[in-house]
Each structure stands twice: as structure tokens, then as C-alpha cells.
Amino acid sequence: MAPHTEQLTRPAVRLRGLTRSFDGRTVLDGVDLDIPAGQFVALLGHSGSGKSTLLRAVAGLDHEVAGSGELTAPERVSVVFQDSRLLPWRRVLDNVLLGLDGKQAERQGREALAEVGLAGRERAWPNELSGGEAQRAALARSLVREPELLLADEPFGALDALTRIRMHTLLRELWERHRPSVLLVTHDVDEAIVLADRVLVLDHGRIGLDLTIDRPHPRSYRDPRLGEYRERLLAALGVTEDHQ
Amino acid sequence: MTTTTLGTAAPVAVAAPTPRRRRRGLAPGKRLPAARLAGPLLLLVLWAAASAAGRLDPGAIPAPWTVLGTGARLWTDGTLPTDVLTSLERAAYGFAIGLTAGVVLALASGLSRTGEALIDGTVQLNRAIPVLGLIPLFILWLGIGETFKIAIIAIVVYIPIYLNTHAALSGIDHRFVELAEVQGLSRLQFVRQIVIPGALPGFFVGLRLGVTGSWLGLVVLEQINATSGLGYMMFQAQNYGQSDVILVGLLIYGVFGLVSDSAVRLIERRVLSWRRTLSN
Ligand SMILES: Nc1ncnc2c1ncn2[C@@H]1O[C@H](COP(=O)(O)OP(=O)(O)OP(=O)(O)O)[C@@H](O)[C@H]1O
Numbered sequence: 458m459a460p461h462t463e464q465l466t467r468p469a470v471r472l473r474g475l476t477r478s479f480d481g482r483t484v485l486d487g488v489d490l491d492i493p494a495g496q497f498v499a500l501l502g503h504s505g506s507g508k509s510t511l512l513r514a515v516a517g518l519d520h521e522v523a524g525s526g527e528l529t530a531p532e533r534v535s536v537v538f539q540d541s542r543l544l545p546w547r548r549v550l551d552n553v554l555l556g557l558d559g560k561q562a563e564r565q566g567r568e569a570l571a572e573v574g575l576a577g578r579e580r581a582w583p584n585e586l587s588g589g590e591a592q593r594a595a596l597a598r599s600l601v602r603e604p605e606l607l608l609a610d611e612p613f614g615a616l617d618a619l620t621r622i623r624m625h626t627l628l629r630e631l632w633e634r635h636r637p638s639v640l641l642v643t644h645d646v647d648e649a650i651v652l653a654d655r656v657l658v659l660d661h662g663r664i665g666l667d668l669t670i671d672r673p674h675p676r677s678y679r680d681p682r683l684g685e686y687r688e689r690l691l692a693a694l695g696v697t698e699d700h701q
Numbered sequence: 702m703t704t705t706t707l708g709t710a711a712p713v714a715v716a717a718p719t720p721r722r723r724r725r726g727l728a729p730g731k732r733l734p735a736a737r738l739a740g741p742l743l744l745l746v747l748w749a750a751a752s753a754a755g756r757l758d759p760g761a762i763p764a765p766w767t768v769l770g771t772g773a774r775l776w777t778d779g780t781l782p783t784d785v786l787t788s789l790e791r792a793a794y795g796f797a798i799g800l801t802a803g804v805v806l807a808l809a810s811g812l813s814r815t816g817e818a819l820i821d822g823t824v825q826l827n828r829a830i831p832v833l834g835l836i837p838l839f840i841l842w843l844g845i846g847e848t849f850k851i852a853i854i855a856i857v858v859y860i861p862i863y864l865n866t867h868a869a870l871s872g873i874d875h876r877f878v879e880l881a882e883v884q885g886l887s888r889l890q891f892v893r894q895i896v897i898p899g900a901l902p903g904f905f906v907g908l909r910l911g912v913t914g915s916w917l918g919l920v921v922l923e924q925i926n927a928t929s930g931l932g933y934m935m936f937q938a939q940n941y942g943q944s945d946v947i948l949v950g951l952l953i954y955g956v957f958g959l960v961s962d963s964a965v966r967l968i969e970r971r972v973l974s975w976r977r978t979l980s981n
């Protein structure tokens with residue numbers, strides 16, 4: 458069970474010259490990136506800049522996409538999608554346990570549901586859950602495998618503002634307890650600043666800005682000292698203050 | 702209805718802060734109790750009334766009680782039970798074979814590209830030929846006995862089951878395929894836990910069409926080429942001008958159809974219980 462010590466010292470994710478293109482149009486143009494084990498990273502970028510493409514490459518979901526480069530990712534990877542992607546014909550607990558079996562797994566599934574605040578809803582059908590609850594169930598499903606790397610593609614994009622803030626707190630708590638490496642794709646600069654320890658901006662197929670956010674958690678949206686980070690990120694995204 | 706007539710009527714009513722009325726729902730509202738039976742019952746009453754008033758030619762449309770009496774007579778003298786049993790047996794065998802063939806072929810062509818290449822085109826071709834047009838050929842091949850009847854019914858049944866199940870199997874949501882990959886499902890787990898449950902609604906559509914098809918095939922076959930069974934009984938009655946016997950036959954066909962359709966619906970509701978929350 459214990460990972461090789463050699464692996465512990467190596468970064469969890471390592472990309473070298475990662476290239477991906479669709480029909481001859483280059484979307485990722487030689488991305489170099491190291492994510493140390495246990496780091497919480499957010500990835501920003503314009504719509505169409507290739508964030509999802511990068512995430513899908515790391516998840517190993519891009520079978521038919523042309524590209525080259527070197528990619529190392531851990532064994533246990535979980536993905537949270539923008540939609541909760543619960544199977545409507547399985548009850549919530551069975552959704553969480555998708556791909557696992559045994560009594561042990563069931564106990565862990567119940568625990569994971571309790572962790573995301575869905576204790577007691579194990580036997581509910583997915584279409585009986587609210588959007589936020591469904592997304593929490595999806596989080597439980599990704600956590601129950603104790604992933605070394607958690608990939609999330611705009612996981613809160615479809616939620617209302619209040620639910621989002623609750624989910625931010627929850628995600629950060631879960632991260633503190635389980636300590637996976639996280640790569641969170643988002644288009645929301647504030648979300649990135651509040652949650653992540655490091656924010657990347659994808660620009661023209663490369664990492665255009667790599668910013669370490671050195672502020673203690675929990676962070677508040679209104680923390681004035683985050684303003685400086687926000688400005689730098691917005692500048693890297695080509696948004697000037699007066700557009701806000 | 703809710704237009705406020707500003708000029709003429711009491712302004713008090715307009716000024717008073719009336720409680721907000723609920724919007725009128727657009728759904729048709731709650732079902733009336735036993736609503737399904739209301740139409741047929743009304744028809745029965747009209748029929749009985751017209752017969753009693755002597756407004757119907759008893760040779761063409763006998764009274765309901767005459768039909769019931771004939772049914773009872775045929776049942777007690779033993780001919781009706783035999784005919785019913787013969788018909789049921791044909792339909793059941795044909796249906797069982799058609800169901801099995803439809804499901805097996807759909808799985809084979811829905812789950813493997815080789816299977817699809819071999820099977821799908823062939824079935825589509827089979828579908829293009831009206832099944833009842835195959836009757837002469839099948840009689841030549843299989844003789845005029847039970848085998849040929851069962852074969853025709855099986856063909857009528859398997860086509861809708863195949864088509865709907867295959868469409869459902871191959872139309873599996875791509876997002877769920879991705880999910881299965883991410884969760885590390887094996888191919889077998891993927892098929893058993895995602896593809897098949899996802900295809901069940903489509904399968905049930907095919908199943909209901911297949912059930913209807915089996916009765917339809919049965920009626921046609923028994924009235925053309927049979928020496929026993931309900932259809933044969935009705936065909937004979939036509940020769941002797943016994944419209945009451947024909948009505949008994951139709952009634953029994955109707956009961957068969959209704960009971961089998963309700964049975965399928967019941968199973969569907971059980972199996973697809975996760976959909977209930979949406980449909981009501
Ligand atoms: N399967 C595909 N086939 C063809 N082009 C694609 C495909 N997937 C992505 N692309 C293209 O690649 C580019 C990057 O897409 P991607 O989905 O990675 O962007 P994104 O940064 O995630 O955008 P968003 O913020 O809107 O989700 C886009 O121009 C898109 O049109």
C-alpha cells in the first residue's frame with residue numbers, strides 16, 4: 458500500500474511540452490507544469506483557451522485528440538465535472554460507490570456522504586436532489602477513492618452564488634482533511650484566489666502566469682490584501698479594472 | 702375572465718390589497734377516479750340502451766346480453782376454452798422467441814462493432830419487408846402447422862424490440878462513458894451498470910410495441926390459415942352469420958390486449974421506479 462518514497466519526492470503531476478490540437482488548430486502549445494503532491498492549484502483562462510483540454514489530458518480522457526509531450530499523473534485520479542453526472546437510475550449511495558464494491562467500500566461511501574453533509578440521503582434518487590446537493594454527492598463520489606489528484610472542471614459553475622460560497626468552504630475543508638493535489642479549472646478569478654495556493658493562467662496554449670497566493674486560510678472575498686493578486690490575474694487575462 | 706373593468710365597476714375592489722391569486726396551472730390537473738373506464742362504460746350503456754329500444758339490427762350488432770350468453774354457452778360446451786388456449790399458446794411462444802431474439806440481437810449489435818456490422822443492416826432489411834408478406838414463403842418452408850405461425854409472430858415481435866433496444870444501447874450519453882472511464886470501470890461493469898440500465902426505457906418502448914404486434918400477428922394468422930383458435934372461431938362464425946360469436950372473439954382479443962399491456966406497464970413502473978419522480 459505504501460507509495461515508494463521516490464514517488465513522494467516527485468511532483469504529483471508533471472507536464473513537459475504538452476501539445477494538443479484539434480483539426481490542425483493548436484490549443485495547447487507545449488505546456489510545462491509541475492504540481493507538487495498536496496498542492497491546491499487553480500487554472501484560469503479565457504473561454505476557449507484550452508483549460509478543459511488540459512484537464513482532460515491529465516485525466517487521460519482525450520483518446521482521440523492529436524498531441525505530443527510528456528505527462529505523468531498519479532495512479533488514483535478523481536474528476537468532478539461541471540454537471541454532477543450522477544446516474545439517474547442509481548440511488549445516491551450507489552452512485553458514490555460506482556466502480557467499488559464490498560462492505561468496506563459501502564462504509565466509506567456513507568462516511569463520504571456524511572462528510573459532504575448528505576447523511577440520511579443515501580437512498581434518495583439523484584433527480585430528487587437540488588443542484589448543490591447533487592454536486593456534493595459528486596464530490597463524495599470523487600473522495601471515496603481517496604484520490605492522490607482531484608481534477609475539477611468548473612465544478613461550481615452551475616450553482617447559485619450562495620451555494621457556491623458554501624461549496625468553497627466545503628471543498629477547502631475536504632482538501633485539508635484528505636490532502637490530494639487539486640487542479641481546479643474555473644473562470645472565476647475570485648474563486649481561484651479564495652481557494653487556491655497557486656493560480657495559473659492559460660494563455661495562447663501556455664502557462665502565461667504562475668502566481669503563488671501567500672495568504673492564510675480561510676480567506677475572505679473582501680480581504681483587501683487579495684486585491685493585488687486579483688489585479689495581476691485580471692491583467693494577465695487582459696481585463697482592465699474599469700471594465701468591472 | 703380576470704379583466705378589471707376600470708370605467709364602470711366598483712373602484713374599491715381595485716384599490717383593496719387583494720391577496721395574490723395562485724396562477725392557474727397548465728397541467729390538465731388530477732385524474733378523475735377510474736377515468737380510463739368512463740369512456741368504454743358510456744359506450745356500453747349506449748349499446749345496451751339502443752339494443753333494448755330495438756334501434757339496432759340484432760343480426761349485425763346483437764345486444765350485450767346476447768353476446769354474454771353466447772360467450773357463456775361456448776365456454777361451458779368446451780369449445781371456447783380450447784380455442785382460447787390454442788391462441789394464447791401461439792402468441793406466448795411467438796412472443797417469447799421474438800423477445801429473446803430481439804434482446805440478444807440488440808445486445809450483440811449494440812455492444813460490438815462487428816455485431817453491428819453483421820446484424821444491424823440485416824434487421825433493417827428485414828424491417829423493410831412487410832412481415833405479413835412473408836406468410837406464403839413461410840408456409841412453403843415450414844408447412845401450415847403451428848411452427849410457421851409462431852415464426853411469423855416472433856418476427857413481428859422481435860423487430861420493434863430490436864430497433865428500440867439497439868437505438869437505446871447505442872445512444873448512451875457520452876458523458877456517462879467518460880464517467881465510467883474516470884471511475885475505472887471494467888468493460889463488463891460499464892455494460893452492466895451503465896449501458897443496460899440506461900437502455901431499459903428504450904427496451905420497454907419496444908416491448909410494448911412487441912406485445913401489441915404479437916396480438917396483431919395472431920389475429921391475422923388465425924383468420925387466414927388456421928383450423929383452431931379464436932380467429933378460426935370468428936372466421937367460421939362469419940360463414941354462418943353469427944355476429945354474436947364474432948363479438949365474443951373480439952371481446953376476448955380486447956381483454957388479452959388490455960391485460961398484457963397493463964402487465965408490461967406494471968413491470969415497467971417497477972423496473973424504472975427511478976423515473977417516477979419525473980413523470981408524476
Ligand atoms: N472535441 C473537440 N473537437 C474540436 N475542437 C475542440 C474539441 N474540444 C475543444 N475544442 C476546441 O479547443 C479549444 C479549447 O477548448 P476548451 O474546452 O479546452 O476551452 P476552455 O478553456 O475549457 O473553455 P471554457 O472556459 O469555455 O470551458 C476551443 O477552441 C474548442 O473549440
Ligand SMILES: [Mg+2]
Pocket residue numbers: 508509510610
Ligand atoms: Mg471548459
